[in-house]
Amino acid sequence: MPNCKVLLAGIGKDSHSVGLHLLKLSLAERGFDVDFRGIQNNPEDFKSLSKDYQLVMLSTLDGHASLYLQNFTISEHDKQGALWVIGGNLTIDAEPGALEAAFQTKGFDLVYPKYVDLTTFFLQLEQLFTLNNIALPLPDTKHAQTGIHQHLLSRIDELEAGSSFMRSRAKVLASHPNGQAAANLHQNGLFLAEKPSFSHIVSHSRSLCHLPLLQPRSGVSTTSEQLRYFEHFTSLGVEVLSFQIDSLTRNNDYNGAEQGLNQNKLNGFPLINHGVGPVRAICQAVAPPLQVRHSTKDPRLLAEISLAAGCTSFEGGPICYNIPYYKDYSLAESLNRWAYVDQLCAHYYQYHGVAIDREFFGTLTGTLIPPSLAIASNILEMLTAISHGVKSVSLGYAEQGCRSQDIAAIAVMGELAKQTAAAHGFNDITIQTVFHQYMAAFPATRARSEQLIYASAQTAVLAGADRLLYKTAAEFNNIPTLEDNTEAFQLIQRAMRDTATADWEMVNIEKEIIYQETTELLSTILGHQADYRDAIINAFNRGWLDIPFSPSLYSMGRVTTARDNSYAVRYLDCGNLPLSAASKKRNSDMVEAKKEKLNISSNADLLEHDLLLIPRGQYRHWPLS
Template sequence: MELKNKKWDLDKFMEFRKEVLQQWPTGKEVDLQEAIAYQKKLGEEKIMAEKLQEAKENEETLIQPRAGVALIEEHIELLKFLRDKGKTDLLPTTIDSYTRQNNYKEAEAGIKESSDEGRSMLNGFPAVNHGVINCRKVVEALDAPLQVRHGTPDARLLAEITLAGGFTDYEGGGISYNIPYAKDVSIEQTLYDWQYVDRLVGYYQEQGVRINREPFGPLTGTLVPPSISHSIAIIEGLLAAEQGVKNLTLGYGQCGNLVQDVAAIKSLEELAQEYLKDYDNIMLTTVFHQWMGGFPQDEAQSFGVISWGAATAALSKATKVIVKTPHEALGIPTKEANAEGLRATKQLINMLKNQELVSNTKLAKEKEMIKKETKQILERVFELGAGDLAQGTVKAFQAGVLDIPFAPSKYNAGNLLPARDDNGAVRYLNHGNLPFSDEVVEFNKQKLEARGEEEAREPSFQMVIDDIYAIGKGMLVGRPRN
C-alpha cells in the first residue's frame, strides 16, 4: 500500500474492485455500467445533489433525520412515515453496527432473527446483505433522495452496493469514520480505503451521474472545537476532490453557543471554497448537526434542545440540518418521536427562513479566530506531508497536530481538552500539540480564565466533565452552583 494524494488510475481501481466485490456474495450483483444506467434513469426528485443545489440557491435549509431498521418492507414503511408525518425533505438509511464492522455473517443472522421476531433486531439497515436489488426496492418506493449514513472504516463494498442500488449520497471519510469509531484501525489504511470510495464516486461523476459526498462533521460529537472539525472536513473534502468527487457537503456539529455556531458554518463554507479553489466545478454545500452530546431524559426539555439546533441551522443558512429526536436519552426512537423532532425543526426553520443573525463584532471575531486556528492546523499538515495531504494527515495524527477529543482510536494523541467559556462557546483548555500561535493560545486562555473568575475556580478538567453533562441536566455551561 502506497498512500499518496493522487487520483487512482482506472486500471488500479478496476483491479481493486475485483477483490472488494468478493467480500460478500451480493457483490456479484454489482454491474458498474448497468448501475450507471440505472442511476441516470432516476427522477430528479431522488438525486441528492440536485436537491441540495436548489436549496443552496434559494437559501433554504432542508431537514433530514437518522433512521434504519433490519427488514426491507419495515424500512420502507419507516421512511415513508418520516416523509409523510415528519415532513422531512431528505431521507437517510442508517446502517447497522455489524455491517459497519464488515461482519456480514452476524448481520445475516440479525436479518433472520428480525424476521422471526417480527421486529428489528438490528440498529440499522444491513444494505450489503440485502444487496443491489433490495436496495432498489427501497429507492423506488420513495419520492426523496436517499443518503447512506453509517460509521464504517472500510466502506468499500457498502458503497458499491448502495450506489448501484440507487442511493445518491454517501456519508463518511477516512478520518471521520475511523478515529471517532474504531480503536485499532490505522489512519493510513482508512485513508487508502476511502480513496477507493471517492474514486468510485468520481467514476460515476465521469459517466454523468451526480453522487453527493458528505464527510461526517461532528466527529466524537461532544465539545469538538470548530477548528478541529473544520480541519478534518476540509482535509476529507480535498482528498475526495482529488479522486474526482464534484458534489461535497461539509458538516459541523452544534456546540451550543449561537454566535460561535453561526460563525462556524459560515467560516466552514468560506474556508472550504478557499482550499478547494484548484478543483473545477465543485458544488459545495453545508450540513449542521443538531446537538450530538447527552440529551435530557425529559421530552419537553429535549424539544428545547432540538429547537435550539433548528434555530441555529436556520440562522447560519446551512443547506441542511440533521435532526435529533426527543428520545435521544432513552435509546432508539419510535418513528413517531422521530417525526416529532422533524416537525419541530421544520416549524423553527419556516419561522426563521427570511431572518438573519445581525452581523456584529462578536460574530466577526468568532469567524476570524476559527479561520485562524483552522489555517494554522492545515498549514502544518501540508508541511508535514511535504505538499502531499494524505501523507501529511498520517504524520499529523502521529505528531498530535491533528487530534480529536474523546476519540477511542489508538492512532489519536488524545491530548486535547475542550471546555466552554463563560458564554458557552467551546475553547481549548489544553491545546496539546496543535500548532497554534501565541495569540491563539492566549485568546483561549483568557476566555477560560474569565469563566473561572465568574465561577470562583481555576479552569480545570472538572470544567470539562461539568460541560459534558450540562445539557443533559438542562443547561449549557456546567456551573458548579447548578
C-alpha cells in the same frame, strides 16, 4: 512520596471514550501515574499486570459488563496487592444493587453500576486506600501529566499509489455473496443516471425557500419496514432520505447482521445483507434521493452495493470514520479504503455524469469539538476526495450550543472550503454544509429535549446551512420511533417559520477567531506535504491534528477542550496543534476566566462540569448563549 500507578482501560466492544479521558485527566491532576490503555481491552490481559500497579480501573458504558465479565474473576493472589475498580454503565436491565454485589464476588473492590461524580468517587477511593494502607499521591493540578497514552504512527509508505479501485474491486465484491450483483459498472451507471441527484435536490430546495433541507435519520431491519418509514417521511414533505446502517454491518460483521436480520433485532438497516435488488426496489418506490449513513470500518463493499442500488450520496471519510470510532485502525489503511470509495464515485461521474455526493462527518467525537478542528478535518477529507475525482461534497458540523459560535462555524466552513478548493485548482466542485443538531448527551427530560431541538433548528436557519440533520425528543432515553421522528419534523418546521435572533457582532468576532485558527492549522498541515493523504498522516503523527476524547491510538491524545463564559468551545490544552501564540493565549485566557468565575482550579473538574451540563440540566435554556 512514591508513585501510585493506575491502569485505566475500557473493556469489551464498547467504543465510548469521553468518560475515560475525563478520568485520565482527573487522576493525573491528583498525582496518580496513569497508564491509559484506551477502549476495547480484554480484562484477562490485566491479571498478569496487576503486580505493577496499585490501582486497576475498568470501565464500560454499553450495559454489557455482565457479558464481558461472565467468566472473569480476580482473586487476591491475582491482584498482588492492587485494588480493582469497575464502573460506567454496567447494566441495561439488572438492579444496580444486585450487580454491585455480583461484581464484588468477582473480586472488585469498588463497583459503580451507574455514573458517579468525581468528588464521590475520590472520597470513596481515599477511604479504600486508607483501609488497605496505601499512600495517596500528592495532588498536582498545575503540572499533571495526563498519563501514558500510546501513540501509534501511521506509515506513508503503506499508502497505495495510483488508482487502487479497479485493482482490488474483484476481491472486494467477492467478500460477500451479494457483491457480485454490483459488478456491472456500466449497468449500475445507467440506473444511477435515472435517479434524482442528492446534491441537486439540496441546491434546488435552498434556492427556492432559503431554508436548510430537513433530513431525518432512519434505519430499521427489514426492507418493508424501511420502505414504510420512507413513504411516511415523503408524505410529510421530506425531500432527501437516508439509510442508517446497523452496527454489525458497520463492523463488517455480515454473518452477525444476518442473524440479527432473521431475529429482526438490528439497530439499523443491513444494506449489504439485503443486496442490490431489494435496495433498488426501495430506491424506485420513493421519489426523494437516498443517502447511506454509517461509520463502517471498511466501507468499500457498502459503497459498491449502495451506489449500484441507486443511492446518490455516501457519507464518511478516512478521518471522521476512523479516529472517533476505532482504537487501532491506521490512517494509511483507512485512507486506502476511502480512496477506493472516492475513485468509485469518480468513475460514475466520468462515464455516466452522475455526481455522487460525498459527505464528511465533521462532528467527530461529537463532544466539545472546537470549530477549527472540525473544519480543518472536513477540508482535508474534501481535498482527498476531490483529488480522486469526486465532484460533490458536503461538510458536516455539530452544534455546540453557543449560537454565535455555531453560526460563525457554518459560515467559515462553507467559505473556507470553497476558497481552499479553488486555491488548489478545483473550480468545478459542488460544496454544501450540513448542520447536525447537538450530538452529545441530551437533556434528561422530554420538554427540555424539545426546547433544544426547536431552538437548534433556528440556529441552523440563521447559520444558512444547506441541510439539517435533526434529532428527536426521544434521544434522552430511547431509540426514536417513526412517531418520534414525525413529531420532531413538525416541531422543526414550526421553529423554522418563527423569528429568531443572533448577536451578529459576536458572530463576526467568532468568525474571525475560527478563520484564524483553521487557517493556522491548514497552512502548517498542507505546507509540509504535497500529497493530501501524506499530509493527513504527517499531521496526526506530529499531533498537528489531535481529536479530543478520541479512542484512537493514532491520535496523540493531548488536546482537551472546555467551554468559556459564553459557552463557546475553546482549547483547554492545545497539545501539539500548530496554533499561533496569540491563538493559544486567547484560548487560555478565556478558559481561565471561566475557571475563575466557577471558582474551579482543576481542569478535570471544569471538564466534568461542561460534559454534564446538558444531561444534568444545569443550564437556563438552549442555546446556552
